Amino acid sequence: xxKRVLFATLLAxxxxxxxxxxxxxxxxxxxxxxxxxxxxxxxxxxxxxxxYFVDKGQxxxxxxxxxxxxxxxxxxxxxxxxxxxxxxxxxxxFGPDGAKPNVLANHMQxxxxxxxxxxxxxxxxxxxxxxxxxxxxxxxxxxxxxxxEDGVWKFKRLTxxxxxxxxxxxxxxxxxxxxxxxxxxPPPDLPPSTIYLTYPAYFIIPFHxxxxxxxxxxxxxxxxxGAYHRPxxxxxxxxxxxxxxPAYGDQPIAEPPRN
Amino acid sequence: xxKRVLFATLLAxxxxxxxxxxxxxxxxxxxxxxxxxxxxxxxxxxxxxxxYFVDKGQxxxxxxxxxxxxxxxxxxxxxxxxxxxxxxxxxxxFGPDGAKPNVLANHMQxxxxxxxxxxxxxxxxxxxxxxxxxxxxxxxxxxxxxxxEDGVWKFKRLTxxxxxxxxxxxxxxxxxxxxxxxxxxPPPDLPPSTIYLTYPAYFIIPFHxxxxxxxxxxxxxxxxxGAYHRPxxxxxxxxxxxxxxPAYGDQPIAEPPRN
Amino acid sequence: xxKRVLFATLLAxxxxxxxxxxxxxxxxxxxxxxxxxxxxxxxxxxxxxxxYFVDKGQxxxxxxxxxxxxxxxxxxxxxxxxxxxxxxxxxxxFGPDGAKPNVLANHMQxxxxxxxxxxxxxxxxxxxxxxxxxxxxxxxxxxxxxxxEDGVWKFKRLTxxxxxxxxxxxxxxxxxxxxxxxxxxPPPDLPPSTIYLTYPAYFIIPFHxxxxxxxxxxxxxxxxxGAYHRPxxxxxxxxxxxxxxPAYGDQPIAEPPRN
Numbered sequence: 143x144x145k146r147v148l149f150a151t152l153l154a155x156x157x158x159x160x161x162x163x164x165x166x167x168x169x170x171x172x173x174x175x176x177x178x179x180x181x182x183x184x185x186x187x188x189x190x191x192x193x194y195f196v197d198k199g200q201x202x203x204x205x206x207x208x209x210x211x212x213x214x215x216x217x218x219x220x221x222x223x224x225x226x227x228x229x230x231x232x233x234x235x236f237g238p239d240g241a242k243p244n245v246l247a248n249h250m251q252x253x254x255x256x257x258x259x260x261x262x263x264x265x266x267x268x269x270x271x272x273x274x275x276x277x278x279x280x281x282x283x284x285x286x287x288x289x290x291e292d293g294v295w296k297f298k299r300l301t302x303x304x305x306x307x308x309x310x311x312x313x314x315x316x317x318x319x320x321x322x323x324x325x326x327x328p329p330p331d332l333p334p335s336t337i338y339l340t341y342p343a344y345f346i347i348p349f350h351x352x353x354x355x356x357x358x359x360x361x362x363x364x365x366x367x368g369a370y371h372r373p374x375x376x377x378x379x380x381x382x383x384x385x386x387x388p389a390y391g392d393q394p395i396a397e398p399p400r401n
Numbered sequence: 402x403x404k405r406v407l408f409a410t411l412l413a414x415x416x417x418x419x420x421x422x423x424x425x426x427x428x429x430x431x432x433x434x435x436x437x438x439x440x441x442x443x444x445x446x447x448x449x450x451x452x453y454f455v456d457k458g459q460x461x462x463x464x465x466x467x468x469x470x471x472x473x474x475x476x477x478x479x480x481x482x483x484x485x486x487x488x489x490x491x492x493x494x495f496g497p498d499g500a501k502p503n504v505l506a507n508h509m510q511x512x513x514x515x516x517x518x519x520x521x522x523x524x525x526x527x528x529x530x531x532x533x534x535x536x537x538x539x540x541x542x543x544x545x546x547x548x549x550e551d552g553v554w555k556f557k558r559l560t561x562x563x564x565x566x567x568x569x570x571x572x573x574x575x576x577x578x579x580x581x582x583x584x585x586x587p588p589p590d591l592p593p594s595t596i597y598l599t600y601p602a603y604f605i606i607p608f609h610x611x612x613x614x615x616x617x618x619x620x621x622x623x624x625x626x627g628a629y630h631r632p633x634x635x636x637x638x639x640x641x642x643x644x645x646x647p648a649y650g651d652q653p654i655a656e657p658p659r660n
Numbered sequence: 661x662x663k664r665v666l667f668a669t670l671l672a673x674x675x676x677x678x679x680x681x682x683x684x685x686x687x688x689x690x691x692x693x694x695x696x697x698x699x700x701x702x703x704x705x706x707x708x709x710x711x712y713f714v715d716k717g718q719x720x721x722x723x724x725x726x727x728x729x730x731x732x733x734x735x736x737x738x739x740x741x742x743x744x745x746x747x748x749x750x751x752x753x754f755g756p757d758g759a760k761p762n763v764l765a766n767h768m769q770x771x772x773x774x775x776x777x778x779x780x781x782x783x784x785x786x787x788x789x790x791x792x793x794x795x796x797x798x799x800x801x802x803x804x805x806x807x808x809e810d811g812v813w814k815f816k817r818l819t820x821x822x823x824x825x826x827x828x829x830x831x832x833x834x835x836x837x838x839x840x841x842x843x844x845x846p847p848p849d850l851p852p853s854t855i856y857l858t859y860p861a862y863f864i865i866p867f868h869x870x871x872x873x874x875x876x877x878x879x880x881x882x883x884x885x886g887a888y889h890r891p892x893x894x895x896x897x898x899x900x901x902x903x904x905x906p907a908y909g910d911q912p913i914a915e916p917p918r919n
Contacts, residue, residue, distance in 0.1 A: 165683055165684075165687070166424075169428070169687070172687070172694060176434050176435060176438070176694060179694070179697055179698065179701070180438065182701065183438070183441065187613050188613055188614070190513075194512070194527065194608070197564075198603070198605050200619075206617075207612070207613070241603040242603070243601055243602055243603065244601045245601075246564075246600045246601075248540065248564065250529060250531070250540075252512060252769075253711060253769045253770060254708075255705060255708050268712065270768060272531070272768070272790070281766065294613075295614075305766065306766075341764045342761055342794075344759040344760070344761065353709070353725070354702065354709055354725070355724050355812055355813075356724050424683055428683070428690070431690050435693050435694060442700065443872065447872055447873070449772075450872055453771070453867070459878075462871055465874050466872070500864055501862070502862065503860045504862070505824060507799065507824075509788060509790070510771045511771060531790070533824070535859075535860075553873055554872075554873075
């Protein structure tokens, strides 16, 4: 990110000064700035649409928001690789397409912070959701990546760890610090990129963007926040759920672990 | 909506190629793209302002956000026709202008998805609110239409069915699947355009916009979701509240019923 | 605000008609419109980033979002003057930088309404947050001012009175109409600019922007809404907490009281 900001600054510094620019150069610069604003708008649109599709179990439509080689990682469950697996995950875990009586699955999206790379082909978004489902309430936080293919923005990576998860009765008392995502099918293609626990533990998902005033990259602090890094059902996992594991702030967001 | 997208695609395909465009043509195209972004921003602004006005019972100010011939339909109550009736509805149902002690009416707006027609005179917005009122909590979902008159965007149609409505004690247990909007005055000018029940039933309000990646229009599925389509106070209505009625996904949003 | 709108209208009316504009004049006008959209985006970004920093106790990063001479006033506690005092307030009241186990401090931001002055150096934003903290739940409403210094938008004034504050158990029954901000350190540099109580009392924080359709400035009504305008711990304060004090709608937002 720092690299990206420096690159943009460099570009600005070496571009032709405004006074001696030709009309065509000026037109191109305005065009680029408008394109960036349109891109930010479109990236937000994909994220917000995702939320509306989850609300009503529109899994096929939802999977179409993803690029062919996109990844998805939600709630500590591990990585699903590719658009088809995104669809399989949703339909296996949450049932066939469509809303259902007695099911509430609202994933209400807000506080979006979109960004676009200088070359206009990669995007990022930090955002969050307030989940109100009949199963409980949760607060996922997203750090997603987007790709522009043939002029269309799509999810390249969706990463949504939870900040809190609780029942409908008493937020203060009943928060679960682990949603045990291994207890339901399907299993992921890769283990989670980051091991974490939710409130009363915490995890700071690294920011894709620098401080908007200073331009400094955000370096999260380090602490014991994790669990779920041992085979499900083993004593090692049971122990891990209690003690956690360091989730270092300098680890990449949602990149597959190196081995 | 598909038609609208095709039209835009056609426009792009038949417009003068960039290489041979004159400076004036380029300026006009940039102008049009900026105008679209400004329009999207202004449509969101009207929707968000609406929420702030509801919060504090600013009914006169709120009604001024509507075009003279606008319609309003909230919570299954039926259609109010025209700006004056919007004001009358608010002041009759919720009291005179102004905030009041012991009254909380927060209508917190978010997840806005605005759109503008190619000719720049019609707009749409999907959005939602988290209502925290002293009477209860609710989750309205909006599919609204806007019109640009003399350069100013206004509500042309506000349609806000509820996804859930409940008391302050226990969301899981106490959700009401019908808010019985006929029990309070004033009566609407026309019956509801769509008959639906809230959670634990459901209603998918049709999307005004296509899938942002595939461009395909959204076709909601069909199911029994409705009630309140019989005269209030009759045995027929009482029965309807239990059994519901199909709300077909292909019915128009908030257009008055044909008979 | 009315003045600002009139000024903008005047500008538009007296500028060179589009037909006789030179290419350079047209380019400059498009540039100005794009800059405005970029500014609105950046102001929203600073506000939303503020929320993410509060979530995780990133007080140093948060203070860097403020201009050197910025002011901060939250929850009726009084004014803190300058960036350094913003940092001191946060670290004294809420502990050293960093997230902590057993602490939840989510300040989820939404419903942002940004604006920019015609000269492009001053900005405003109305917005709100849904606070979910382990201490309780709250609904702050923001009316903030921003300044553009060396091309970078920063907080010039953050004003965040609460609409409601309550415990995790029962929103209806347990709402506190005063959060007694004097009970925790540090003391502010100046007393609160506005005296108010939260639900079941109310306070309409004046709108920085006019009705987006009529252009009319918003004049909040007047009522008994206040308390906390007597020395803490005195019988006068205890009495004030019961009876309130008029908070006139025409008083300036967050300007220090005149004596």
